[in-house]
Amino acid sequence: MLPGTTPELVREQMAELADLTRTAGADITGSDVQRRAAVDPAHFIGMGKVEELRELRLEGAFDLIVCNDDLSPRQQRNLELELKTRVLDRTEVILEIFAQHARTHEGRLQVEAARLHHLLPRLIGAYAYDRQVGGRRGGVGARGGFGEQQIEVERRRIRRRMRDLEREIEQVRSQRHQQRTGRRRAELETAAIVGYTNAGKSTLLNALTGARVHAEQKLFATLDPTTRRLDLHTGRGLLLTDTVGFIQKLPTDLVAAFRATLEEVTEADVILQVLDVSSPAVEEQAETVEEVLTDLEAVHKPRVVALNKVDLLGPAARRRAVGALTARYPGAVAISAINRSGFAELLEAIDKASRGDVVALDLLVPYGREGVLAELRRIGGVERTEYVQDGTRAWGWAPRHAVRRFEPYAAASARPARARISGKA
Secondary structure, X not given: OOOOOOHHHHHHHHHHHHHHHHHHOOOOOOOOOOOXXXXXXOOEOOHHHHHHHHHHHXXXXXXXXXXXXXXXXXXXXXXXXXXXXXXXXXXXXXXXXHHHHOOOHHHHHHHHHHHHHHHHHHHHHXXXXXXXXXXXXXXOOOOOOHHHHHHHHHHHHHXXXXXXHHXXXXXXXXXXXXXXXXXHHOOOEEEEEEEEXXXXXXXXXXXXXXXXXXXXXXXXXXXXXXXXXXXXXXXXXXXXXXXXXXXXXXXXXXHHHOHXXXXXXXXXXXXXXXXXXXXXXXXXXXXXXXXXXXXXXXXXXXXXXXXXXXXXXXXXXXXXXXXXXXXXXXXXXXXXXXXXXXXXXXXXXXXXXXXXXXEEEEEEXXXXXXXXXXXXXXXXXXXXXXXXXXXXXXXXXXXXXXXXXXXXXXXXXXXXXXXXXXXXO
C-alpha cells in the first residue's frame, strides 16, 4: 500500500481481485498487503516480503501468485525466478477471464490482440526462465544464444499475428459501422447499457426486451455486445445494446482491443447507466464508470441512471443508498431487474432522455393514410390528434434526421415555415 492510498480502497480492490481470480478458475489460499513508501523497481515488493513468500511456497501454501497491480516484465521475471512459481498481475487475470468468456468471433479476436500486446514485452522473461536455463548459450563475443534467437523468432511471429488481428478487427469495426448505418436508416434512436461488471446489465436487457443474454452472478459473465429492440410505453421503438462491464484499473490493452465494442457507447444517443446499490463500494464503482465514460468521450451524452438491486436492501439501507445516489444523479430511478419493479419510471426516463434533437410537427394526414401516424409513433411521438374534414390533424415530434419524410403532410397553417422547425419538443 503506497502513500495516498486508503485502507478502504485497498480492501475493496483486494476483494475484487479475489473475485476476479476465482472467476478465472483459481482457489484463494490467502492474501497479503505490504506498506511501502515506493514500489520496488526490481521485485515490486520488498525482499523481506519475497523471503516470506518463498518460505510459504516451500511449505506448499500456494502455487500461483496474483498481484493487484500491473507488473513490469522485469518485476514479473524476477519474482518468478525468486519464488519458482508463476506470477500474474491484475491485467493477466482479466485477460484470462476474457479469454474464457468471449463467445463470438469478434470477442475472441479482441482478447487475442490484447493478450499478444501484453505478452510481447514479457518474452525475455519467459525465455530466460523457461528455455535458457540449462540451454545452449553463445560464447564470448557471440551475438546471442538459443534463447535470444528464439525470442526474435517469437517476436516476429507475434507482431505478424498482431497485424493480422488488427486487420480483422478493423473489418469488424467496419461491419459495426454498417450495422449502425442500417439502424439509422430505420430511424430508431439507440441506447447503450453501461455499468460496473456484475451490476445487472444483462439481466436488465433480458427483462426489458425479452432477450436471452447469458446473465450470471460473476464478473464479466458476458463480453460480447447484444442489441435488441425496446418498445417504450408511447409505442416508440428504441435499440438497446448491452456492453462489456467496467472495472477499476481496466487495462489499457483491453480498452484498445475492445474499441469496436466500446464504440457502441460512443455512438449511442443515450447512456443507460446501471448501478448496483446493494454493493458497499457503489460510490467507487460509479466513479470508475465516470472515468471510463470520460476516456470514451461519452460522459456528456444524455444519461439515465438505474439504481439496480434495491430488492436486496432493507427499507432503511435502501433509503440511505438511494438518497445518496440521487443526490449525485438527480432523476435516478430505483429498480430491481430481477423483480421488474420500477420499470414504468425507468421507461419514462429513457423516453425523455432519448428524444435528443427533435422537431415539433403539425401534420394533416388524409383519411386512409393512418400508416403515417403509426410511423410517427414508432420513431417519435404523437401528443394530440383532432379529426377534421380533410383528415387527421396531429401534433407531435420526430428526430430531426427523420423530419423530411413527414414534410408532405405539413398542415396548411405550418407550411410557410416549411419543416415546422420550432425547437425541442
